[in-house]
Amino acid sequence: xxxxxxVVVAMSGGVDSSVAxxxxxQQGYDVIGMMLRLWSEPGKADSNRCCTPDAMAQARRVAxxxxxxxxxxxxxxxxxxxxxxxxxxxxxxGITPNPCLACNRYIRWEYLLNHALALGADYLxxxxxxxxxxxxxxxxxxxxxxxxxxxxxYVLHVLTQAQxxxxxxxxxxxxxxxxxxxxxxxxxxxxSRPDSxxxxxxxxxDYREFLLRNxxxxxxxxxxxxxxxxxxxxxxxxxxxxxxxxxxLGIAHTQPLYVLEKNIPQNTLIVGTEDELGxxxxxxxxxxxxxxxxxxxxxxxQVKIRYKARDAWAQxxxxxxxxxxxxxxxxxxxxxxxxxxxxxxxxxCLGGGII
Amino acid sequence: xxxxxxxxxYAATTPVDRRVLEVMLPYFSEYFGNPSSIHTFGQQAEAxxxxxxxxxxxxxxxxxxxxxxTSCGSESDNLALRGAALAARQSRDAKHxxxxxxxxxAVSRTAEQLAEVYGFELEYLPVDETGQVSxxxxxxxxxxxxxxxxxxxxxxxxGTLNPIREIGEICRDRGVPFHTDAVQAxxxxxxxxxxxxxDLLSIGAHKFYGPKGxxxxxxxxxxxxxxxxxxxxxxFGYRAGTSNIPYIVGMAEALLLAxxxxxxxxxxxxxxxxxxxxxxxxxIPEARLTGHQQSRLPNHASFVFxxxxxxxxxxxxxxxxxxxxxxxxxxxxxPEPSEVLTALGYTRDWGLGSLRVTLGSxxxxxxxxxxxxxxxxxxxxxxxxx
Numbered sequence: 001x002x003x004x005x006x007v008v009v010a011m012s013g014g015v016d017s018s019v020a021x022x023x024x025x026q027q028g029y030d031v032i033g034m035m036l037r038l039w040s041e042p043g044k045a046d047s048n049r050c051c052t053p054d055a056m057a058q059a060r061r062v063a064x065x066x067x068x069x070x071x072x073x074x075x076x077x078x079x080x081x082x083x084x085x086x087x088x089x090x091x092x093x094g095i096t097p098n099p100c101l102a103c104n105r106y107i108r109w110e111y112l113l114n115h116a117l118a119l120g121a122d123y124l125x126x127x128x129x130x131x132x133x134x135x136x137x138x139x140x141x142x143x144x145x146x147x148x149x150x151x152x153x154y155v156l157h158v159l160t161q162a163q164x165x166x167x168x169x170x171x172x173x174x175x176x177x178x179x180x181x182x183x184x185x186x187x188x189x190x191x192s193r194p195d196s197x198x199x200x201x202x203x204x205x206d207y208r209e210f211l212l213r214n215x216x217x218x219x220x221x222x223x224x225x226x227x228x229x230x231x232x233x234x235x236x237x238x239x240x241x242x243x244x245x246x247x248x249l250g251i252a253h254t255q256p257l258y259v260l261e262k263n264i265p266q267n268t269l270i271v272g273t274e275d276e277l278g279x280x281x282x283x284x285x286x287x288x289x290x291x292x293x294x295x296x297x298x299x300x301x302q303v304k305i306r307y308k309a310r311d312a313w314a315q316x317x318x319x320x321x322x323x324x325x326x327x328x329x330x331x332x333x334x335x336x337x338x339x340x341x342x343x344x345x346x347x348x349c350l351g352g353g354i355i
Numbered sequence: 356x357x358x359x360x361x362x363x364x365y366a367a368t369t370p371v372d373r374r375v376l377e378v379m380l381p382y383f384s385e386y387f388g389n390p391s392s393i394h395t396f397g398q399q400a401e402a403x404x405x406x407x408x409x410x411x412x413x414x415x416x417x418x419x420x421x422x423x424x425t426s427c428g429s430e431s432d433n434l435a436l437r438g439a440a441l442a443a444r445q446s447r448d449a450k451h452x453x454x455x456x457x458x459x460x461a462v463s464r465t466a467e468q469l470a471e472v473y474g475f476e477l478e479y480l481p482v483d484e485t486g487q488v489s490x491x492x493x494x495x496x497x498x499x500x501x502x503x504x505x506x507x508x509x510x511x512x513x514g515t516l517n518p519i520r521e522i523g524e525i526c527r528d529r530g531v532p533f534h535t536d537a538v539q540a541x542x543x544x545x546x547x548x549x550x551x552x553x554d555l556l557s558i559g560a561h562k563f564y565g566p567k568g569x570x571x572x573x574x575x576x577x578x579x580x581x582x583x584x585x586x587x588x589x590x591f592g593y594r595a596g597t598s599n600i601p602y603i604v605g606m607a608e609a610l611l612l613a614x615x616x617x618x619x620x621x622x623x624x625x626x627x628x629x630x631x632x633x634x635x636x637x638x639i640p641e642a643r644l645t646g647h648q649q650s651r652l653p654n655h656a657s658f659v660f661x662x663x664x665x666x667x668x669x670x671x672x673x674x675x676x677x678x679x680x681x682x683x684x685x686x687x688x689x690p691e692p693s694e695v696l697t698a699l700g701y702t703r704d705w706g707l708g709s710l711r712v713t714l715g716s717x718x719x720x721x722x723x724x725x726x727x728x729x730x731x732x733x734x735x736x737x738x739x740x741x
Contacts, residue, residue, distance in 0.1 A: 032674065069674070071666075071670040072666075073670070074664070074666060074690050115667065115670075115740075118667075118671065118736055118740060119670070119671060119674050120674065
């Protein structure tokens with residue numbers, strides 16, 4: 001590292017990004033703090049999960065404590081268009097979108113990265129729990145965090161070599177308790193907010209309420225049927241259901257029933273018993289391979305089909321640059337169109353795509 | 356001030372002049388008395404305060420009994436608007452308030468509250484594309500039941516000066532109290548309240564090398580005003596609260612220096628300002644000067660750049676070592692075009708790209724030269740990121 005290399009730290013006011021900033025400051029980098037002002041529904045800015053006035057004040061306090069400049073950047077319009085738009089559009093099309101993927105790909109690691117580079121920074125730093133290392137041929141590998149519980153490689157599998165060249169993840173080598181200890185020993189009085197997986201822009205609301213407010217015509221009631229066409233009742237609108245869901249279907253049946261799939265053209269919710277749930281086959285699109293190209297395939301690897309899903313062994317077959325066929329060794333429940341399938345070689349995140 | 360940084364935001368605030376600081380210091384611990392007290396300690400403090408009042412009265416060409424000390428320019432604006440409006444309603448059932456659309460928020464938000472909460476009828480005067488109010492328009496909009504008129508002397512965002520004297524004459528003829536926010540003007544312009552024909556005039560010390568946290572309101576003896584802050588009878592009953600002696604003393608000294616040194620300060624700043632304006636308009640495409648070309652503060656250059664994110668520009672400038680400001684001063688990353696620029700007719704894609712460069716005591720030719728070299732590069736960089 002050249003001396004006084006400049007870095008921009010994406011700060012949220014939380015413990016992870018605060019410690020990330022402190023660590024780099026300690027290491028002698030010229031550190032600049034930044035916060036993205038993301039979109040929130042009018043009048044709900046206070047209950048957003050991130051970039052609330054509170055969070056911003058907290059990040060400013062941390063920056064002042066570290067003696068680094070801090071700037072807020074407006075990303076409301078682009079976030080509304082790309083991330084929230086994708087979220088609403090996805091539900092309208094019957095999938096269960098993962099807006100964090102779009103946010104990381106287009107907002108953090110494109111929009112914010114461009115701002116960081118414009119400031120003369122060499123790196124953009126976030127408080128994500130992942131690690132980087134160099135491959136034998138000089139390419140950058142994305143590794144799972146030391147703290148497997150906190151590992152966030154699932155949402156960062158979208159990163160390319162060009163982005164990773166400018167990325168630093170200083171806390172991926174630590175466990176969450178270690179990070180908290182570091183915060184304490186560095187004198188960072190960071191509020192220990194509960195970790196949450198809620199989407200930041202839902203403002204603490206159920207996503208269904210959000211969809212109805214922001215896309216009033218998105219849900220229309222239709223039939224609930226079994227695969228064989230037996231009509232069991234009426235659903236309130238397909239966006240309100242997820243694959244694998246059991247509770248809240250509002251139908252009485254001799255056996256517990258699960259959501260198997262959504263038939264969009266017919267606006268029908270297909271349900272069935274537990275043994276009908278799950279499949280071994282999945283097709284993945286919009287793939288990203290962290291190395292830049294797919295490994296020679298087919299090959300055996302671990303696959304995660306949701307952020308919190310367990311690894312599953314599978315046969316992975318890259319069909320083209322952005323299409324992957326995955327055949328899991330055990331049937332997988334909860335294969336959910338719109339979520340990502342992320343492929344690992346042990347600790348190395350190879351890439352993934354959208355189911 | 357950071358050694359390697361160049362401060363170009365004197366309209367936001369100024370450093371306290373050393374000479375001002377010197378005269379303030381004895382009044383923190385040595386002469387600390389409460390001027391309301393009977394004893395010697397109190398008398399010493401009172402003497403200092405009344406001396407300060409006299410100095411300020413001389414600068415405003417008014418009677419000391421017409422100078423009310425407040426905590427800042429915003430408080431002065433609040434007291435002027437709210438105090439005059441409520442008094443006019445009480446005495447003559449007036450209910451109409453007339454202000455320009457380019458007022459500082461201390462005036463416009465107060466007027467809005469008077470309308471929304473107190474039932475006044477708020478009307479905005481038209482302005483031209485330089486942000487100037489025409490006296491003729493004031494004459495046309497004045498009504499028998501107008502409670503108070505307020506027009507800013509020198510605008511903080513765009514630096515434009517208003518024809519205060521001409522507007523004051525019209526208001527005087529109609530018997531309507533006229534307030535001007537002179538917070539930006541006080542550092543550089545004459546404050547002769549009789550010449551200006553104003554009844555109420557606000558200043559804040561930190562804009563002219565005095566301390567933050569102190570201001571004053573001139574209230575013409577004949578002008579009726581209801582107090583906003585009630586309590587002890589300080590400040591002739593207009594503004595209760597123990598007087599802030601060291602700051603009041605500092606403000607008087609700072610205002611005196613500003614008025615005494617007006618010529619030299621102008622001579623220092625005008626060429627620098629004109630250098631920046633000429634250079635930027637010449638070098639940067641799709642750049643416009645906001646506000647009036649001639650009739651503007653001598654230290655004030657303000658621009659809009661088409662298709663530039665003004666907040667991002669401030670950030671880049673700061674990292675390069677230049678501290679500037681914009682019209683839509685916003686630290687939270689939620690920019691909206693400023694109301695002032697909108698009132699001047701700028702569309703969003705221009706209004707969001709505003710930049711305010713304000714010069715002061717430490718500004719040098721070298722500093723502005725390096726500034727005009729850096730700025731065009733940053734503008735180009737931001738435009739290429741779109």
